[in-house]
Amino acid sequence: MTAYDPDNIFGKILKGDIPSHKIYEDDDIFAFMDVMPQSTGHALVIPKTGSRNILDADPQVLANLIQKTQTIARAVMTAMNADGLRIAQFNEAPAGQTVFHLHFHIIPMYDGVPLQP
Ligand code: 5GP
Numbered sequence: 001m002t003a004y005d006p007d008n009i010f011g012k013i014l015k016g017d018i019p020s021h022k023i024y025e026d027d028d029i030f031a032f033m034d035v036m037p038q039s040t041g042h043a044l045v046i047p048k049t050g051s052r053n054i055l056d057a058d059p060q061v062l063a064n065l066i067q068k069t070q071t072i073a074r075a076v077m078t079a080m081n082a083d084g085l086r087i088a089q090f091n092e093a094p095a096g097q098t099v100f101h102l103h104f105h106i107i108p109m110y111d112g113v114p115l116q117p
Pocket residue numbers: 009018020021032033034035036037089090096097098099100
């Protein structure tokens with residue numbers, strides 16, 4: 001597998017080189033709004049340590065990321081008054097990954113469809 005490149009977009013967001021709309025941060029995790037949302041309230045959750053995707057992630061980092069994603073997903077669902085949520089995660093370009101820093105998408109759904117921003 002290709003090695004993690006810290007100069008990816010989310011790496012730059014973590015360094016503060018690219019601005020983002022932060023919704024959560026702790027020592028290990030950062031969450032922010034997607035700049036091209038698939039639905040109103042589309043958020044992204046990332047670890048602060050560098051993993052390209054789920055395939056090279058440290059298991060403990062991944063476990064913590066999933067637990068924090070659950071907490072943030074509940075908050076997003078409440079804040080956005082959504083009917084449901086999609087949690088999405090892609091691995092490598094053929095699967096649709098475009099930013100090569102591990103992330104989970106949280107996508108609010110409304111009566112079975114996204115709410116167009
Ligand atoms: P992927 O296709 O890799 O799973 O998802 C990458 C996501 O990152 C996309 O939904 C895209 O809209 C989002 N994204 C790309 N560049 C930026 C950026 O500079 N800022 C933010 N907040 N999101 C970005």
